[in-house]
Amino acid sequence: MSKLVPPHGGALNPRMIEDQEQRAVAVEAAASLIRIKLASKEESDLIMLATGSFSPLSGFMGQADYESVVKDMRLADGVLWPIPIVLPVSHSQAESIAIGDKIALVATDTDEIMATMSVSEKYSYDKESEAQNVFCTTDEAHPGVKKIVEQGEVYLGGPVEVFSEGEYPEIYPEYARPEETRALFVEKGWNTVAAFQTRNPIHRSHEYLTKVAMEVCDGVLIHPVVGKLKAGDIPADIRMKCYQAMLDNYYKPENTVLKVYPMEMRYGGPREAILHAIIRQNFGCSHMIIGRDHAGVGNYYGPFDAQDIFDKLKPGDIHLKPLKLDWTFWCNKCEAIVSTKTCPHGNDDHLMISGTKLRDMLANGERPPVEFGRPEVIDILIDYYEGQK
Secondary structure, eight states: OOOSOOOTTSSOOOOBOOOHHHHHHHHHHHTTSOEEEOOHHHHHHHHHHHHTTTTTOOEEOOHHHHHHHHHHSBOTTSOBOOSOOOEEEOHHHHHTOOTTOEEEEEOSSSOOEEEEEEOOEEEEOOHHHHHHHHHSOOOTTSHHHHHHHHSOSEEEEEEEEEOOOTTHHHHOTTBOOHHHHHHHHHHHTOSOEEEEEESSOOOHHHHHHHHHHHHHSSEEEEEEBOSOOOTTSOOHHHHHHHHHHHHHHHSOGGGEEEOBBOOOOOOOHHHHHHHHHHHHHHTTOSEEEEOTTTTOOTTSSOTTHHHHGGGGSOTTSOSSEEEEOOOEEEETTTTEEEETTTOOSOGGGEEEOOHHHHHHHHHTTOOOOTTTSOHHHHHHHHHHHHHTO
């Protein structure tokens, strides 16, 4: 029997129609339905629903779940959930749809019908209240707030049946569903698995964090997000080359798995850290690395807010345990990556490492020092940035 942690809510709830004949019939029937063109965030959320990554959700949230999540970080039935998973539409679109209608959900950049949704609710919402509660700010410079401000004024709620995961399975050989990673962990004999969430190439501090996690778990899932990012972030295809270079040269394959998932970042800091943890529990992980400013952007969150929020949860809210790792840096005297808990030396001997600093150096034509990143990764990134000039 597997000793992996159970999925969030007790069971995986994938919304994909797997039977090809049933799917073909459903796609044909959907062709005559009212169509809603998905924005990139909602398309990636739909795929997360399809794979069961958002278990126990069965579709886009109705009003009771939405309001409870915004206010209390819980679904209406009390299950922990920190960020709304919603389908916004304009007033005119909402007026054309009746409660009980089935609608077709269409891909962002194509006319592919990805799913159908049975509309059980239509409701208005307060954009400012959602932004303040979820992102702790109403500043439109925050990318998550900006999306709320620009989206439609009405939410549609209801369960979905999904036909397509878009191009992700074809583009990324590393693409995997929760049921697949769970099977892989069982095959490897892993009972405890630490997840590493990232939207950046792995620098030396990331490497340190993942290898610390390997000391306390059977294995590590390096699990980059490959959905749409904010302007200035390094594209997924370049990051994949960097991840593979790290795995080829600096990780033991028997203790490491690289897989990707398609969610779009919200940059929601503490609340997004909890969402990332719920997702990784669904993928079979028992632990998750939570480092400095997890899922943060700008100066909207304190460096360890995403760790502290886990202390506010109730027992049983989540089965995954956060690995709260301290501020890490290169110390010239230690000649190693260390943390504030282990290094006795002062700031003058410390080289602070971050994804933002890495991007800034590369964008300015400056080669990051060897203490900052592995040479194989730095070479890939330099080639990319030179190609952008």
